[in-house]
Amino acid sequence: MTTHPGPAPTARPRGAVLLAVAVIAAVGTALLARTFARSVIVFPSQTLTAIAVCAVFAAIGWWLLRRLNPLVPADRRSAAACLAWGLLPATGFAVLANGGLTSIWSRVLGLETGSAWRDALSAPVNEELLKIAGVLLLALALAPRVRGPLDGFVLGAFAGFGFQVTENVIYGIQSAEATGGTGTTTTVVTFLYERFLTALSSHWAMSALAGTGLGYLIARRAQRWAVVRGVALIALAMALHLFFDSPLIATGPGGTLRALLAFVVAMAVYLSLRHRFRRAAADHLRAHGHDPGLLRRRTRRKARRAQPDRAARRRTGEQQRHLLTETAEYAHRTT
Amino acid sequence: MNVSRLRRHVRLPWPGVAAVVVGIAFLTWGWSWIASALPDGEPVRPGTHFPLGDEARVTVPHRGWEMSESDSTADISYRLTRGEVDVIFSYAVLAAEDSDAWAGAAALLRLADRTLGPAQPATVDGLPARVGRVSGGGDVGTLTVVAPKGDQWSVTTAVLGPPDAAAGDRAAARALVGSLDVKEAP
Numbered sequence: 001m002t003t004h005p006g007p008a009p010t011a012r013p014r015g016a017v018l019l020a021v022a023v024i025a026a027v028g029t030a031l032l033a034r035t036f037a038r039s040v041i042v043f044p045s046q047t048l049t050a051i052a053v054c055a056v057f058a059a060i061g062w063w064l065l066r067r068l069n070p071l072v073p074a075d076r077r078s079a080a081a082c083l084a085w086g087l088l089p090a091t092g093f094a095v096l097a098n099g100g101l102t103s104i105w106s107r108v109l110g111l112e113t114g115s116a117w118r119d120a121l122s123a124p125v126n127e128e129l130l131k132i133a134g135v136l137l138l139a140l141a142l143a144p145r146v147r148g149p150l151d152g153f154v155l156g157a158f159a160g161f162g163f164q165v166t167e168n169v170i171y172g173i174q175s176a177e178a179t180g181g182t183g184t185t186t187t188v189v190t191f192l193y194e195r196f197l198t199a200l201s202s203h204w205a206m207s208a209l210a211g212t213g214l215g216y217l218i219a220r221r222a223q224r225w226a227v228v229r230g231v232a233l234i235a236l237a238m239a240l241h242l243f244f245d246s247p248l249i250a251t252g253p254g255g256t257l258r259a260l261l262a263f264v265v266a267m268a269v270y271l272s273l274r275h276r277f278r279r280a281a282a283d284h285l286r287a288h289g290h291d292p293g294l295l296r297r298r299t300r301r302k303a304r305r306a307q308p309d310r311a312a313r314r315r316t317g318e319q320q321r322h323l324l325t326e327t328a329e330y331a332h333r334t335t
Numbered sequence: 336m337n338v339s340r341l342r343r344h345v346r347l348p349w350p351g352v353a354a355v356v357v358g359i360a361f362l363t364w365g366w367s368w369i370a371s372a373l374p375d376g377e378p379v380r381p382g383t384h385f386p387l388g389d390e391a392r393v394t395v396p397h398r399g400w401e402m403s404e405s406d407s408t409a410d411i412s413y414r415l416t417r418g419e420v421d422v423i424f425s426y427a428v429l430a431a432e433d434s435d436a437w438a439g440a441a442a443l444l445r446l447a448d449r450t451l452g453p454a455q456p457a458t459v460d461g462l463p464a465r466v467g468r469v470s471g472g473g474d475v476g477t478l479t480v481v482a483p484k485g486d487q488w489s490v491t492t493a494v495l496g497p498p499d500a501a502a503g504d505r506a507a508a509r510a511l512v513g514s515l516d517v518k519e520a521p
Binding site for chain 2: 182
């Protein structure tokens with residue numbers, strides 16, 4: 001049997017994979033809804049307050065994280081897909097996964113040690129893997145979306161941030177439950193305010209590190225040490241998560257270090273990736289006869305302003321956007 | 336192009352997707368499955384103390400009780416089981432000094448699809464408390480809430496079991512609840 005040439009070879013299977021990913025996401029979302037349906041009914045005002053406060057937090061985070069990608073903002077659809085994965089299915093799966101693993105630790109470690117350590121020993125394994133599973137599914141469904149470690153960092157950050165937002169909503173509702181069921185909307189707002197103080201060093205930073213590792217594993221497999229780097233970064237994300245959740249040095253200067261460590265490590269990795277990305281971008285521009293100074297916003301603006309009229313300025317702007325997109329594509333694939 | 340040749344030509348990501356699905360399924364349900372194969376329930380010797388915050392403690396008076404490690408948290412809550420009867424002790428710091436601990440306990444029971452009957456006055460270790468009947472989920476029992484006025488904490492005790500639970504186990508549960516020792520406010 002023969003067929004007409006039809007669509008590009010990758011189009012049909014990718015569409016089917018997207019459908020499969022949508023089904024997986026729907027299952028996770030249904031689990032989340034089932035787990036918290038009664039909380040919404042029993043504590044409606046506390047739930048709405050937590051959702052409203054966290055929606056503002058989510059909007060600010062979206063705006064900030066979109067700026068992580070140098071030169072060209074992160075692809076809106078990929079970023080939104082990873083954010084949505086963290087917001088709903090990853091959290092739905094994680095609630096059950098954590099319940100199962102904490103139960104194992106409680107039974108193995110006994111009451112005292114189990115109570116102190118079961119969360120710290122469960123969340124890093126389950127949550128880090130479930131969060132980057134979304135980035136991996138996106139990469140499988142839309143192959144070119146993870147072009148290298150920097151894409152992994154950014155998309156991992158979105159997935160982690162989505163998870164962080166929903167976790168805050170859940171913890172906000174649970175703050176009403178943990179006070180013997182007497183928590184009011186004020187209890188929820190006070191609790192969330194404290195959570196936001198540690199937001200810098202939370203899930204987004206850990207998942208960004210794990211996502212970077214995934215970026216190496218997906219897009220740099222052929223390179224020497226890429227697999228080791230990838231696995232090491234995912235393990236580092238889990239280790240930082242464990243340290244953050246552990247009962248060790250909870251107060252004093254050590255407590256501040258604990259609260260900030262994931263953020264500091266994530267920023268160090270990001271700045272290193274960004275530096276290599278910009279160097280590759282500058283090389284690319286130079287090789288094609290352009291001024292590497294165009295990587296700076298101010299230089300680009302100056303070049304536009306130097307044009308004689310508005311039409312020429314617009315044309316120059318479009319050329320710059322095209323050039324930056326092409327340069328960013330090259331830099332993503334080579335760093 | 337021949338369909339089979341086209342299929343060979345395209346690198347299908349299905350093995351990767353299948354691996355992710357298996358991984359997610361293992362994390363989501365696999366741990367619980369492994370946990371269910373492990374023993375949960377440490378026999379408790381008579382005379383064992385379980386602290387509830389800094390304000391109260393339970394002393395197990397008789398043999399036959401087991402404590403579920405997976406449903407207990409040191410200093411905060413304990414689930415003790417004897418036969419078909421469960422006794423759950425919970426300590427909570429209330430949202431405010433004037434919080435209605437009874438209404439809060441009723442809300443938490445609604446989360447577990449159980450209902451709480453009207454409150455009756457009672458005393459626990461000499462302190463005023465409230466007690467009511469609990470039903471739902473195939474269980475019947477009682478709920479006792481101690482929340483001293485002027486303090487911002489409560490201890491809640493739930494005794495739950497099927498309607499036909501052994502009378503001896505119910506009596507042992509009453510003795511266990513009676514062992515609750517609440518420290519006097521300074």
